[in-house]
Amino acid sequence: MDNAILLALLQDGLTTGAIYLLLAVGLLIAFSVTRAIFIPQGDLVSFAALTLASMIGRHIPGTIWLLDSLCAAALALSLARGRLNAVIPYGLAPAVLTIATLAATRYGAPTAVSAVLSLGIVTALGPLLYRFAYEPLGEASVLALLIVSMALHFVLIGIALYCFGAEGVSTPALTDASFDIGSVTVSGQSLFVGLVCLAMVGALRWFSVRTLYGKALRAAASDRLGARLIGVDHVLSGRTAFALASFAAAVSGLLIAPITPLSYDTGFEIGLKGFVAAVIGGLASYPLAAAGALIVGTIESFSGFWASEYRNIIVFSLLIPVLIWLSLTRGNPEDRA
Amino acid sequence: MTLLSVENLSAGYGKAEVLHGVSLSVAERQIVAIVGPNGAGKTTLMHATMGLLPRTGLVSFMDRSAGDAGWMVRHGVVLVPETRALFTDMSVEENLQLGAFARYRQGARDLPESMAEVFEIFPRLAERRRQSAGTLSGGERQMLALGRALMGKPKLLLLDEPSLGLAPKIVADIFRVIGTMRDRGISILLVEQNARAALQMADYGYVLEMGRVALHGSCAILAEDDRVIETYLGRKRHA
Ligand SMILES: Nc1ncnc2c1ncn2[C@@H]1O[C@H](COP(=O)(O)OP(=O)(O)OP(=O)(O)O)[C@@H](O)[C@H]1O
Numbered sequence: 001m002d003n004a005i006l007l008a009l010l011q012d013g014l015t016t017g018a019i020y021l022l023l024a025v026g027l028l029i030a031f032s033v034t035r036a037i038f039i040p041q042g043d044l045v046s047f048a049a050l051t052l053a054s055m056i057g058r059h060i061p062g063t064i065w066l067l068d069s070l071c072a073a074a075l076a077l078s079l080a081r082g083r084l085n086a087v088i089p090y091g092l093a094p095a096v097l098t099i100a101t102l103a104a105t106r107y108g109a110p111t112a113v114s115a116v117l118s119l120g121i122v123t124a125l126g127p128l129l130y131r132f133a134y135e136p137l138g139e140a141s142v143l144a145l146l147i148v149s150m151a152l153h154f155v156l157i158g159i160a161l162y163c164f165g166a167e168g169v170s171t172p173a174l175t176d177a178s179f180d181i182g183s184v185t186v187s188g189q190s191l192f193v194g195l196v197c198l199a200m201v202g203a204l205r206w207f208s209v210r211t212l213y214g215k216a217l218r219a220a221a222s223d224r225l226g227a228r229l230i231g232v233d234h235v236l237s238g239r240t241a242f243a244l245a246s247f248a249a250a251v252s253g254l255l256i257a258p259i260t261p262l263s264y265d266t267g268f269e270i271g272l273k274g275f276v277a278a279v280i281g282g283l284a285s286y287p288l289a290a291a292g293a294l295i296v297g298t299i300e301s302f303s304g305f306w307a308s309e310y311r312n313i314i315v316f317s318l319l320i321p322v323l324i325w326l327s328l329t330r331g332n333p334e335d336r337a
Numbered sequence: 338m339t340l341l342s343v344e345n346l347s348a349g350y351g352k353a354e355v356l357h358g359v360s361l362s363v364a365e366r367q368i369v370a371i372v373g374p375n376g377a378g379k380t381t382l383m384h385a386t387m388g389l390l391p392r393t394g395l396v397s398f399m400d401r402s403a404g405d406a407g408w409m410v411r412h413g414v415v416l417v418p419e420t421r422a423l424f425t426d427m428s429v430e431e432n433l434q435l436g437a438f439a440r441y442r443q444g445a446r447d448l449p450e451s452m453a454e455v456f457e458i459f460p461r462l463a464e465r466r467r468q469s470a471g472t473l474s475g476g477e478r479q480m481l482a483l484g485r486a487l488m489g490k491p492k493l494l495l496l497d498e499p500s501l502g503l504a505p506k507i508v509a510d511i512f513r514v515i516g517t518m519r520d521r522g523i524s525i526l527l528v529e530q531n532a533r534a535a536l537q538m539a540d541y542g543y544v545l546e547m548g549r550v551a552l553h554g555s556c557a558i559l560a561e562d563d564r565v566i567e568t569y570l571g572r573k574r575h576a
């Protein structure tokens with residue numbers, strides 16, 4: 001095997017690895033704040049890609065109706081409890097987003113505009129799913145929350161199949177440019193993925209280290225009682241964490257769609273690879289999860305070259321040594337919670 | 338003027354009721370002590386008052402019916418819990434900043450000044466400002482817990498066993514700080530295992546036994562009460 005192939009595989013691996021990294025970070029944030037493993041995050045990856053593809057194809061994406069129904073339900077519940085200011089997030093905001101989406105679809109808005117709208121729709125779904133699926137459980141065990149996640153995943157793939165059909169879609173490449181650095185050719189697409197990931201990780205880090213709201217979110221992850229005692233609303237921090245996770249999913253979906261075709265159920269598989277990376281980080285360490293994501297991406301790319309059929313088996317088998325290692329060094333994660 | 342009033346409060350965990358109709362009140366600039374044996378429900382009383390547990394009965398603060406923990410913090414009631422509940426993976430400085438989170442949300446931007454005041458009271462925290470809270474000693478943790486509470490500029494401070502597990506010298510320091518807080522106009526509801534110190538410092542006291550108020554009165558009178566002396570002050574009174 002020559003160097004050119006090696007470098008090309010490495011580049012592919014790091015590109016998908018960067019996407020897994022985003023997903024792993026989202027999972028870690030959601031887990032650390034709420035103790036829920038957000039399996040359906042993967043389905044939101046598909047949602048984002050399919051929403052954008054559908055808008056580009058001048059079809060109204062079904063996800064906007066899903067968003068509207070969830071918002072209507074949330075609005076009704078809030079109003080029943082006398083919370084009138086819920087009209088803005090659950091009434092006005094989705095109304096504006098719906099009108100913009102319908103207009104963009106009808107008149108064929110530029111892809112960038114549709115991409116932003118898709119991001120908005122899918123990101124908004126995260127906190128709503130948390131609101132309806134997880135919040136009512138209160139302080140449930142990690143296992144109970146995981147079961148909810150699995151159920152929610154099946155519901156979401158059902159909805160995706162109903163809204164978008166079974167066909168795979170890909171979206172147009174953002175750029176055809178490529179750059180020669182020495183003997184290596186770096187595609188513009190890979191570079192773009194890398195830059196977006198860097199920007200997001202940087203922004204998140206800035207938010208959590210520099211702003212008091214970011215620190216409050218870390219506080220909610222660090223000590224639940226302590227967080228309540230300083231006035232951090234646990235409902236709000238849970239929804240914020242899920243919003244960040246679904247935003248990561250939506251960005252990932254839009255980044256992958258030009259590289260690999262996505263259908264209603266492939267996002268789940270991608271999400272699982274982000275999960276493998278998060279597990280490599282012990283569901284606690286961001287740097288380890290990030291390294292894990294790049295390793296998963298690279299291993300996947302190389303095994304795809306040598307043993308294409310075994311690609312997923314090889315990637316998911318990674319979990320076994322990692323779990324053995326974690327169980328030897330850390331004990332039961334529920335004890336630490 | 339009555340700052341906090343608790344009337345006929347009952348609370349517990351699931352079906353197990355721990356508090357059975359407790360009433361008490363804290364006036365402005367007052368230190369009120371709650372003493373009682375282990376398992377009497379002192380911590381439960383603090384948590385239920387703070388709105389951390391489901392409860393029945395009436396809790397009001399400054400003549401307004403009290404809400405959940407978020408409401409209490411926004412209105413100037415801060416609890417330092419028995420477990421301290423520090424953010425152990427964050428720095429001392431970050432813990433302190435977060436103590437002012439509710440005020441920050443309400444528009445306060447005086448965090449550096451407030452922190453300087455806390456460092457004046459606890460110079461040890463200033464030395465360790467960049468250290469993570471999880472690596473502090475027991476005494477330093479309690480200082481941080483108190484400091485974090487002070488960052489919220491409370492009108493009423495609920496302290497659950499501030500001397501728990503501390504060396505006598507540190508306990509004296511902590512009690513001195515509690516006295517200073519009262520002088521600055523903060524009212525304090527104090528749960529203490531160390532009944533002697535608590536009754537010495539406080540103006541008024543309640544004895545909680547098996548989830549009920551067994552006895553209450555001004556501390557001067559309680560400290561003379563035979564039952565209190567026998568059970569909590571641990572010495573027989575000689576005739
Ligand atoms: N989370 C809980 N779930 C169920 N029961 C609890 C819980 N916390 C406390 N209890 C019970 O409530 C009763 C009162 O406990 P509480 O912690 O309020 O006592 P305390 O007076 O603070 O005791 P100590 O002096 O040891 O701190 C005890 O019988 C205890 O077993």
Ligand SMILES: [Mg+2]
Binds near residue numbers: 379380381419497
């Ligand atoms: Mg206690």
